[in-house]
Amino acid sequence: MGSVGPARPAPWQRAVVVAALMLAAFTFNTTENLPVGLLALMADDLRVSLTAVGALVTGYGLTVAVVSLPLAHLTRSVPRRYLLAGLLGLLAVGSWVSALGGVSYGVLLAARVVTALAQASFWAVMGPVAVGLFPPERRGRIIGLLSVGGSLATVAGVPAGTWLGGHAGWRMPFALLGVLALVSLVTIGALLPTSRPEDGHSAYGATPDRRGFLVVLAVTALSVTGAFAGFTYVVAFLDEVSGIGADAVSAVLLAFGGAALAGVTVAGPLLDRFPRATLTVPVAAQAVALLGLYAVGHVPAAAVVLVMLLGASVSTAFMATQTRVLRVAPGRTETALAANSAAYNVGIAVGALLGGVLLPLVGVRGTFLVGGLLTAGALVVLTWPVRAGFEGGAGIGRYRAGAGL
Secondary structure: OOOOOOOOOOHHHHHHHHHHHHHHHHHHHHHHHHHHHHHHHHHHHHOOOOHHHHHHHHHHHHHHHHHHHOOOOOOOOHHHHHHHHHHHHHHHHHHHHHOOOOOOHHHHHHHHHHHHHHHHHHHHHHHHHHOOOOOOHHHHHHHHHHHHHHHHHHHHHHHHHHHHHHOOOOOHHHHHHHHHHHHHHHHHHHHOOOOOOOOOOOHEEEOHHHHHHHHHHHHHHHHHHHHHHHHOOHHHHHHHOOOOOHHHHHHHHHHHHHHHHHHHHHHHHHHHOOOHHHHHHHHHHHHHHHHHHHHOOOOOHHOOOOOHHHHHHHHHHHHHHHHHHHHHHHOOOHHHHHHHHHHHHHHHHHHHHHHHHHHHHHHHHHHHHHHHHHHHHHHHHHHHOOOOOOOOOOOOOOOOOOOOO
């Protein structure tokens, strides 16, 4: 089942483990967002409002935001093979409980909370586990692959689950997601070594820099808040401002997901060679996309192009911040990644809330202006004289085991 210690498995085993982690990321992200595509079906069957079904998604994200850091501390001494197997087991069980006929809304909500707890911990440990299987100079490339797995959920997972739910009932996609979780569990349980969390180069930041780490957190929070202040209301924007019909909106959203996948696919291999550009460029592109939608979003063709630019930039920026955190984490990388994940999920919630508050005051077009200005603020923070640890923080040195976060 694997040996104790940091020894790396054979090349084929490493590749299969990364593929299993990509599948797990795909499954978690699809599980989180699938109710969005099944709102009406679930509401009718469960006899609840659309708002109540929507709470299954927003509550999920808020749970991840709140528990990411505490869970990272609580699980910091658990061998990663056992922890990942347990988290994927919770994902499988939560999915199958959701798929059971006759399950009430309350039981479904409880299953979603359990799955969200598993996802919060999974995102913190997935990166260090995968990166630790390879030489340090391949950190960015491996994070890029994991991001592709997560992005596929938007492009393929949710649309496929929505289609399957429409033809076989909304519970069937959840049953299938449980099977995918089981495949990942068995693969990781069989091939991942039973190393201690503190073993290997990925356990601590390569060049710890507390100030640079705080800059990255600020960039994540500001840019994600800005993105979702506008994007939460993109359907209304495309209808009211761009004049794009309801039938075409789905295609535009699919293009958004495709651009997100393309962004992480193209940028992933460049993360190690161009760490500064692969973070600065997408943050700048996001600001251009949001401000551009405010300025010329009334032109349908321009709106479509800018929505795609937004998709590519949001996904790539977060991938780049994750890679940067692995370098500048002032202590355990898992705790630092949990903090970045929490900042991301808080940004989604705050952005949606901010957009909702602004909507009656400035209109749907104005939410994109505010989002663009917030993203511009993130760009200022990123390009300030202290450049998010891009110079490596070499003078600080590697933290001892147990130090820092």
